[in-house]
Amino acid sequence: MGKTCFQKSVLIIDEDDFKKQRRAFSEISRLIEEARNFVAVSVNAGLTKLYWNIGARINQETLSDNRAEYGKRIVAFLAKQLTDEYGASFSEKNLRRIIQFADVFPNEEIVVSLLRQLSWSHLDNFSGRRAGFHPIRIKLTSKIILSKRHEGG
Numbered sequence: 001m002g003k004t005c006f007q008k009s010v011l012i013i014d015e016d017d018f019k020k021q022r023r024a025f026s027e028i029s030r031l032i033e034e035a036r037n038f039v040a041v042s043v044n045a046g047l048t049k050l051y052w053n054i055g056a057r058i059n060q061e062t063l064s065d066n067r068a069e070y071g072k073r074i075v076a077f078l079a080k081q082l083t084d085e086y087g088a089s090f091s092e093k094n095l096r097r098i099i100q101f102a103d104v105f106p107n108e109e110i111v112v113s114l115l116r117q118l119s120w121s122h123l124d125n126f127s128g129r130r131a132g133f134h135p136i137r138i139k140l141t142s143k144i145i146l147s148k149r150h151e152g153g
Contacts, residue, residue, distance in 0.1 A: 045115040048115055049115060051098045052102050052111045055098040055101050062075075062078075075096060075099065079094075
């Protein structure tokens with residue numbers, strides 16, 4: 001049997017066509033990167049809003065009577081159901097962080113104003129006090145952000 005030889009095709013273009021091709025590639029690459037960034041920001045904003053809504057709902061409906069033992073059981077039960085249905089993102093530990101997030105940021109308007117500026121991990125750090133932030137300072141900062149927004153600044 002004879003050997004099969006493959007020859008690579010070589011595209012020969014002149015310098016002007018090469019420059020046009022490079023510009024087109026750069027522009028298309030920029031469009032792809034912009035779309036990727038837009039999608040990432042949109043998904044993050046949607047998840048952060050979802051987490052706030054979940055935390056607010058649990059705070060409002062389930063933990064409103066301040067019965068600590070009852071609240072712990074309900075959160076554990078919800079976490080089990082949500083984890084079974086939607087995965088580890090809704091573990092009891094994560095669910096407690098989500099609840100704390102809604103507790104630290106009780107005003108939906110504040111959360112919405114921060115969605116495009118901060119990621120869930122930023123807001124989670126605020127609410128979890130892991131970055132040395134205290135909820136009172138965060139609430140004051142949020143009020144400043146909102147007041148500047150209403151002033152048009």
